[in-house]
Amino acid sequence: MSHALTQEIDRIRRTCILCGRCTAACPSCAVDGIDPMEIMAGGEEGLDQCIVCGTCSQICRRSDPFTVIRMLIAIERGITVSDAYRETGFARAPAADRMIEPEWTGQDACLMSGCTVRAQAPYLEHAGAAAMDAIGVHPCPLPDEGCCLHPVQFIGMTEHERRNAKKEMCEGADDREIVCICPGCSDELSAVDEGAVDFIQFLDARIGDLPRFNRTIAVAMEPGCSAAPRAKRMRAVLEAMNCRVVNREWGCCGKSAPVAGELMAMRERECEGAEVIVVDCPMCHVKYDAYDGGIPVVHISELVAAAAGRTETLGFHRIPVPDLTGRSRFIE
Numbered sequence: 603m604s605h606a607l608t609q610e611i612d613r614i615r616r617t618c619i620l621c622g623r624c625t626a627a628c629p630s631c632a633v634d635g636i637d638p639m640e641i642m643a644g645g646e647e648g649l650d651q652c653i654v655c656g657t658c659s660q661i662c663r664r665s666d667p668f669t670v671i672r673m674l675i676a677i678e679r680g681i682t683v684s685d686a687y688r689e690t691g692f693a694r695a696p697a698a699d700r701m702i703e704p705e706w707t708g709q710d711a712c713l714m715s716g717c718t719v720r721a722q723a724p725y726l727e728h729a730g731a732a733a734m735d736a737i738g739v740h741p742c743p744l745p746d747e748g749c750c751l752h753p754v755q756f757i758g759m760t761e762h763e764r765r766n767a768k769k770e771m772c773e774g775a776d777d778r779e780i781v782c783i784c785p786g787c788s789d790e791l792s793a794v795d796e797g798a799v800d801f802i803q804f805l806d807a808r809i810g811d812l813p814r815f816n817r818t819i820a821v822a823m824e825p826g827c828s829a830a831p832r833a834k835r836m837r838a839v840l841e842a843m844n845c846r847v848v849n850r851e852w853g854c855c856g857k858s859a860p861v862a863g864e865l866m867a868m869r870e871r872e873c874e875g876a877e878v879i880v881v882d883c884p885m886c887h888v889k890y891d892a893y894d895g896g897i898p899v900v901h902i903s904e905l906v907a908a909a910a911g912r913t914e915t916l917g918f919h920r921i922p923v924p925d926l927t928g929r930s931r932f933i934e
């Protein structure tokens with residue numbers, strides 16, 4: 603695999619004009635982490651500081667630094683398709699605890715949880731189903747759900763192989779909408795099936811059906827990397843539910859890179875004044891909930907479920923979430 607990857611890295615690097623746009627936009631570089639232009643110029647320093655946000659390739663008009671970096675990471679760490687994927691169909695083995703069985707109430711649309719939810723916050727599947735049901739869309743699970751193939755362990759697959767595997771998974775939805783709890787999954791699946799959406803898109807399309815809190819809640823919104831382009835729609839959804847957004851800036855949680863501590867401190871500062879942080883990405887959810895002394899966090903599906911009086915999943919959070927149902931702290 604590594605020879606084919608090396609050739610592809612060389613090919614992509616040759617398309618770079620060393621303009622520096624990626625460097626200027628990279629959140630990790632801003633805190634002395636990785637410099638993507640240096641990588642495109644042939645360097646290999648700081649790969650562990652990449653927070654895999656993809657901003658560099660979103661901003662680049664000529665090349666694809668994100669793919670080069672992911673390939674270099676795979677080679678450097680010897681990452682290949684995991685045993686967990688071969689055994690379970692998920693990049694990481696699903697967790698057996700912190701699970702509440704979702705209530706599948708119909709066949710209107712399919713819910714896709716994704717590897718991060720299943721391995722690190724499996725209770726979010728229950729929240730996702732409850733949120734869909736709360737706005738009158740009766741959910742069923744996506745048949746034969748597996749990994750969306752975004753993780754770096756699949757970088758050795760050809761684009762053709764990846765597309766075929768994703769298409770096969772989407773066909774299980776039988777032309778129904780596929781609602782993804784993880785925006786990374788929706789980015790991957792929407793490339794092969796226009797019926798795949800993330801939670802923000804799903805809720806925004808039904809904004810008139812959203813449940814409302816009976817008093818205004820001060821929230822901070824953190825859409826995360828994949829859903830950052832949908833920040834405006836996320837704000838509209840939150841405001842429709844009677845939430846007031848207190849922050850003007852947002853960004854990446856940093857995942858597990860060494861720069862994550864600094865980035866999370868920035869995120870918590872920009873969220874000051876919020877009673878709860880609302881995220882769209884399950885990885886952000888896990889990171890915010892693990893931040894010592896941090897502001898409570900909910901996934902946007904949990905917020906919708908809570909507005910409809912469904913708070914079962916909040917008991918699994920490490921940082922206690924205040925009463926969102928409108929009976930105590932949030933009641934006027």
Ligand code: SF4
Pocket residue numbers: 617618619620621622623624625638639642661662663664665666667
């Ligand atoms: S990767 Fe793209 S944005 Fe970055 S230096 Fe090269 S051409 Fe410019």
Ligand code: SF4
Pocket residue numbers: 627628629630631636637638651652653654655656657658659667668671
């Ligand atoms: S993926 Fe994000 S952190 Fe990594 S080099 Fe690109 S912009 Fe920087």
